Amino acid sequence: MSGIYIHVPFCRKKCSYCDFHFSTSFSSYRSQMIAAISDELKERLIELSDTEPQTIYFGGGTPSILEKEELKALIQPIFDKYPQEQFLEITLEANPEDITKESLVNWKELGINRLSIGIQSFKESDLIWMNRAHTLEESRKCVDLAKKAGFSSISLDLIYGLPELTLNEWRQHIDEIISLDISHISAYCLTVEKGTLLEKKVRNKIIQIPNEDFIIEQYKLLVSKLDNVDIEQYEISNFAKKGCQSIHNSNYWSGQKFIGVGPSAHSFDGKTRRWNIANNAIYLKRSAWYEEEYLTDNERWNEYILTRLRTTKGINTEELKNLFEIDNQFLLTKEECIKQNWLIEENNCIRLTQEGQLRADYIASEFVKL
Ligand SMILES: C[S@@+](CC[C@H](N)C(=O)[O-])C[C@H]1O[C@@H](n2cnc3c(N)ncnc32)[C@H](O)[C@@H]1O
Ligand code: SF4
The missing domain is CATH 1.10.10.920 (Arc Repressor Mutant, subunit A)
Structure with a gap:
């Protein structure tokens, strides 16, 4: 068993809380980046030759920004080497604004069978301070569209511990996510990451983070409400219906081998850890572009x-x-x-x-x- 992670380092907008690796001004080197990630993949699949890869995970950044042909350039090298049927789970992180009837058909045709959708909050004013690129209406519509297109494995990302989110609003968010009847939920506690706009606003007292006891109350409410509807917690931030746990992430947590390609992607083979550089320009030059460490x-x-x-x-x-x-x-x-x-x-x-x-x-x- 092993997995393949593909990092797409592009985003439409910079969300105020996020410190993952991405760029919002990539049009000049977009095709070069896709070619470079595809090349890295072709070179590195050999590292999995003693295992049977079962999962592919497109993460980011925003992989759903990519056109069908761009995604194909990233997935085809894998299918040239391994039969597509071998992959139990092929996940695409998708942002609500990218989810349309057309994109869903394309993703299905490419073999993607699981969507991880970044909802984050069901409160319009949160989406605004977060600088998200989608509206609440788009968030609500996209799950229905994805189901109608035949996606049965859907995960939604939510964030709690948000400024000014009352317990009642959080309860409503949980109820809304339950009513969408999806198979998997990832719920993260808001982290104030260094260097983000959120950090600056918290430092300047423009935004106030709720106190720890209140965040704990939100967490406990989440766990108990999901448990009541048989959506079981299997990791601190991850919840799933029976049999719907993420195979890719579960393999990662049980120490299985995986390769990660693209800028900032990590790899692990049980003995060695590798980090690709979190810098698009250096990644493209392929000089001093990763570090490796024997554990x-x-x-x-x-x-x-x-x-x-x-x-x-x-x-x-x-x-x-x-x-x-x-x-x-x-x-x-x-x-x-x-x-x-x-x-x-x-x-x-x-x-x-x-x-x-x-x-x-x-x-x-x-x-x-x-
Ligand atoms: C790297 S993001 C990629 C997903 C996708 N680009 C999106 O925005 O929906 C993965 C998830 O991490 C979570 N996340 C990112 N930054 C966070 C932060 N500072 N605190 C809590 N959760 C965060 C969000 O829920 C997000 O959906
Ligand atoms: S949360 Fe997602 S869309 Fe927003 S900046 Fe981070 S990776 Fe990009």
């Missing part, structure tokens, strides 16, 4: 703990013992976290309780080996 034992341990801890399956302690030497520090940290009701240990697994999920980054940092 030390401590880094392998950290990678293992960090990816698994966020999932509801948690860490399998038998597997952990087989792969690593368990030291006293780990046992002490584990016992302390269990005492605090942050971790639970059962059936050879340790996993976060809901209280633990609210402090996942802190708990993970306690297990990290430097």
